[in-house]
Amino acid sequence: MNLQNKNTPLDYQIVTQKVKESKLESPGKASIREIKKLVDEIEQATGEKFVRMEMGVPGLPPTKIGVDAEIEALKKGVAAIYPDIYGIQPLKVETSKFVKLFMDIDVSPEGCIPTCGSMMGSFAAFMTLNRCNPEKDTTLLIDPGFPVHRQQLKVLNQKVECFDVYNYRGDKLRDKLESIMSRGNISSMLYSNPNNPSWICFTEKELKIIGDMCNKHDVVAIEDLAYFAMDFRTDMSKPGVPPYQPTVARYTNNYILTISSSKAFSYAGQRIGMMIISDELYERNYPNLKKYYTKDQFGHSMIYGSIYSLSAGISHSAQYALAAIFKAANEGKLNFVEEVKEYGEKAHIMKKIFTDNGFKIVYDKDEDEPIADGFYFTFSYPGYSGEDLLNELLYYGISAISLAITGSERLEGIRACVSLVKRDQFKDLEFRLKKFNEDHSSK
Numbered sequence: 539m540n541l542q543n544k545n546t547p548l549d550y551q552i553v554t555q556k557v558k559e560s561k562l563e564s565p566g567k568a569s570i571r572e573i574k575k576l577v578d579e580i581e582q583a584t585g586e587k588f589v590r591m592e593m594g595v596p597g598l599p600p601t602k603i604g605v606d607a608e609i610e611a612l613k614k615g616v617a618a619i620y621p622d623i624y625g626i627q628p629l630k631v632e633t634s635k636f637v638k639l640f641m642d643i644d645v646s647p648e649g650c651i652p653t654c655g656s657m658m659g660s661f662a663a664f665m666t667l668n669r670c671n672p673e674k675d676t677t678l679l680i681d682p683g684f685p686v687h688r689q690q691l692k693v694l695n696q697k698v699e700c701f702d703v704y705n706y707r708g709d710k711l712r713d714k715l716e717s718i719m720s721r722g723n724i725s726s727m728l729y730s731n732p733n734n735p736s737w738i739c740f741t742e743k744e745l746k747i748i749g750d751m752c753n754k755h756d757v758v759a760i761e762d763l764a765y766f767a768m769d770f771r772t773d774m775s776k777p778g779v780p781p782y783q784p785t786v787a788r789y790t791n792n793y794i795l796t797i798s799s800s801k802a803f804s805y806a807g808q809r810i811g812m813m814i815i816s817d818e819l820y821e822r823n824y825p826n827l828k829k830y831y832t833k834d835q836f837g838h839s840m841i842y843g844s845i846y847s848l849s850a851g852i853s854h855s856a857q858y859a860l861a862a863i864f865k866a867a868n869e870g871k872l873n874f875v876e877e878v879k880e881y882g883e884k885a886h887i888m889k890k891i892f893t894d895n896g897f898k899i900v901y902d903k904d905e906d907e908p909i910a911d912g913f914y915f916t917f918s919y920p921g922y923s924g925e926d927l928l929n930e931l932l933y934y935g936i937s938a939i940s941l942a943i944t945g946s947e948r949l950e951g952i953r954a955c956v957s958l959v960k961r962d963q964f965k966d967l968e969f970r971l972k973k974f975n976e977d978h979s980s981k
Contacts, residue, residue, distance in 0.1 A: 544977055546933040546973075546977075547586070547935050547970050547973060548580070548932070548933055548935045549584055550933060552580070552584050553580055553584070553933050555583075556576065556580045556583055557932070560572075560575070560576045560579070562576065564929060565928060565929050565932060566923075566925030566926060566928040566929045566940045566942070567925055567940065567942065568939075570592055570593060570594075570939055570943075573592045573937060573938075573939060574593055574937075576932075577590060577592065577932075580932065587935070587963075587966075588935045588936065588937050589935060589936045589937070589959055589963055589966065589967045590958045590959065591936070591937060591938040591954040591955050591956070591958070591959060592937045592938055592939050593955060593957075593958060594734060594735075594801075594913065594914065595800075595806055595955075595957060595958065596801055596804045596806050596957055597881075597956075597957035597958045597959075597960075598804045598877065598878065598880060598957075599804060600803075600807070601803045601804055601805060601863055601874065601877070603872055604799075604803065604805050604808075604860065604863045605859065606862070607858050607859045607861070607862030607863075608808070608855045608856060608858055608859035610858070611854070611855040611858035612855045616854040616855050616858065617854065617855060619854060620850055620851050620854075621851040621852060621853075621854040621857060622851065623841060623842070623845055623846050623849070623850065623851050623852075624648075624651055624841050625650065625651055625652040625852070625857060626652075626857045626858065626861065627647070628858070628861040628865075629650075629652060629812075629858070629860055629861035629864070630647035630648070630650045630651075631647050632861050632864035632865045632868060633647070633650035633797075633812050633814070633864055634646060634647040635864070635868045636797075636867060636868055637814055638778075639777035639868050640766075640767065640774065640782060640783055640867070641782050641785050641787065642780070642782045642788075643785065643787040645814055645815075645816060645817060646817050646820075648820065648837070649814060649815040649817060649837060650813075650814055651812065651813045651815070651840070651841060651845065652810060652811070652812055652813075652852040653796070653810075653811050653812065653813050653845065653852060654809045654810065654848075654849055654853075655798060655799075655800065655806075655810065655811045656762060656764050656796040656797070656798040656800075656811040657686060657690075658811070658848060658849070659794075659811055659812075659813040660728065660762065660796060661690050661694075662840060662844040662845050662848060663726065663728075663758075663760050663794050663796075663813070664677060664690055664691060664694055664696060665694060665844045666827075666836070666839055666840050666843070666844045667725045667726040667758055667760075667794075668694075668696050668697075668725050668726070669824075669826060669827060669829070669830050670725060670824040670827060670836070671725065671824065672826055673722060673723065674722070674723055674724060674725035674756075674757075675696070675697055675723060675725065676696070676697040676698065676699055676723045676724050677697070677698050677699070677724070677725060677727065677728065678698075678700065678718060678724050678726070678727035678728070678757075679691075679699070679700040679727070679728055679729075679945060680701070680703050680728070680729035681700050681701060681702045681703065681944065681945030681946060681947075682702060682703075682733065682901075682941060682944040682945050682946035682948075683700075683728070683729065683730060683733075683735075684734050684735075684762070684944070685939075685945075687762075688700075688945065697723075699718055699724065700945050701714060701718070702945065702946055702947040702948070703729075704736075704901065704946075704947065705947075707744065707903075707904070707905050708741070708743065708744065708905050709747075711744050711747050712747045712751065715747065715748070715751040716751065719751055719754070719755040719757055720755070722755070724755065724757050725758065726758040726759070726760055726794075727748075727757055727758075727759055728759075728760040728761075728762060729748075729759075729760075729761065729762065730761075730762035730764060730765070731745075731762070731763065731784065732765045732768055732769050732910070732912055732913070733901075734762075734764065734913075734914060735914050735916060735941065735944050736900070736901035736916050736946070737910060737912045737913065737914045737915055737916075738909060739769045739784070739904050739909075739910060740784065740904075741904060742784060745784055745785065745786045745788070745789060746788075746789045748786050748790075749786045749788070749789025749790035750790075752789075752792040752793070753789075753790050757792060758792045758794060758819065759786045759790065759792060759793045759794070760793075760794050760796065761785060761786050761793060761794070761795045761796070762796050763783065763785075763795055763796060763797050763798070764796070764797075764798040764800065764801055765801050765802065765912065765913055766797055766801075766802040767783050767802060767874075767875050768801065768875070768881070768882075768912055769784075769910050769912065770875075770879055770882040770910055770911065770912060771910045774875060775873050775874070775875035775876060776870070777867065777868055777869070777870055787816065791816045791817075791818035791819060792816070792818075792819060793816050793819065794813060794814065794819070795812075795813070795814035796811060796812070796814075797811055797812045797814065798811040799811055799856075799859075801878065801913060802874055802875075802878060803860075803863050803874055804877070804878070805856075805859065805860070805863070808853055808855075808856035808859060809853065809856070810852055810853060810856040810857065810859070810860050812860070815836070815837060815840065819837075820835075820836060820837035820840075821835065821836070822835070823835055823836070824836060824839075827839045827843075830843060881912055881913045881956055881957060882910070882912050883911070884959060884961065885912055885913070885914075885956045887964060888915070888956055888959065888964070889911070889915055891964065891967055891968050891971060892917050892954075892971060894968075895971040895974070895975040896919060896920070896975040896978075896979055897918065897919050898917065898918050898920070899915060899916065899917055900916035900917060900918050900941070900950065900951035900952075901915075901916045901948070901951075913955060913956060914953055914954065914955050915953075915954055915956070916948070916952065916953055916954070917951065917952055917954060918948075918950040918951045919974075919978065921978075922978075923942075923950055924940040924941050924948075924949055924950055924952045925940050925942060925949075927940075927950075927952055928940050928952055930974075931952075931974065934970040934971075934973060934974050935966075936967070936970055938952045938954045938955075939952065940952055941953055
C-alpha cells in the first residue's frame, strides 16, 4: 500500500520526515527507548497524541504508603548518609516475610538484597553466576523476553543461548531444556513470570520441570518477578493464604528471584527492587570466584563484589519506602493486587478492540488455558511482519515494539503495553484501528 495516497490519521509527510530524521534503519527494529524518542518527536511536530504502547512503565499513582515513608525518612536526614550495600535491616526483614506470606518460601533476611530495580539485579546475577564455574559460561534465556537482558549479556561479553517457549509448553519444555542443559555449559537461565512481552504464565508443572532441570544440571534459575501476583485469573492478594505467586523456588534451591517495585507497587521512579537469593545458594562456595572476589562464598561475592562494583548503595529513602510497602502488605493493610487490576481490565477491552478490527492475538494460551489479561498483550495483522506493521501503525498514531527484539520467533507480532493508554483514548484507538483495517484489509 502507498500510504502517501491515503488519508491517514497523522500527517503522512510529517511522520515520514521524522522517521527519516531519526536515522533509524527501521522503526520496527528499534529499541524501546528509540521508539519512545521518535514518537515524542512525531507528537511534537504533528500536535497529535499517540496511543502509546511502547514503554512498559506504570500508569497508576505511586503507592501512598511508600511515598509517606520516604518523605519521613528524608526528613530524618537519610539523604546525607550512605546506606549499607546489603540493605537496611527493616527492608531485609520485611522482604523475607513478604516472600513467605505471598510465595510460601523461606529465605533469611541476609539473602534479601536491594538493587536499583530488577535490571541491576539481573546484571549482578549474570556477572556473578558466569564466574562460578569456568565450564559453565553461558546464560540461557527463555524467550520471548525483556530486550535489555540480552543487551546486558552483550555488554558483559558473556555467552547466551535462547529459545522461544511458544512451541515448548508443558511436557515439551523438559525435552527442550534437557537438549540444551545436557551440554554442561549453562550456568543460569532467566525467564519472567508473568512474561514480558507475551504475558504467558508458567504452570506449576512447567515450573517443576524448570526446577528439576536446574537440580539435575546444577543450573541457577533467575526468576524475574517484575509483575508479581499480576496474573489476575488467580487472587494472590491475601498474605499467608493460598494461592501464592507461582515460583520455581518450590522445586529447587538453585534460584535467584528479582522482585521489582515498579509495576505491582507503582514505584518505578525511585528505582528500587529486591534480589532474593536462596539460603543454600547464598552459602555455597565456588573456588573459581576467588579469581574475581575476596571470598569464594556466593552471597559474599554477590554483595561485596558484583553489587558493590555497581553502586555504593541503593537510594536510602527508597529503601524505607519499600520496607513500609512490604510491611503494609504483610500485615494485610495494603492490597497491592487490587490497586493494579486496572491493567487487566484495560487489556481485556483493548484486545477486543484489536480483534474486532482484523488483528490477531499472537501468544494466546497457557498450555490449554486462554492467556490472562494483564500488563502486556501481543498482536499481529494478516500479511504483515511485526516490523512492517509497526512502521505503518506510526501513521495511525499507534506505537508499540516489535517482538523481533524480544527473542521471539513470532516475527509477525508486536508487543502492546496497556499502562499508558487512558480509558478516554479507547474511542480514538478504535477509530484508528478501524481506519487501519479499512486501508489494509485488501492486502
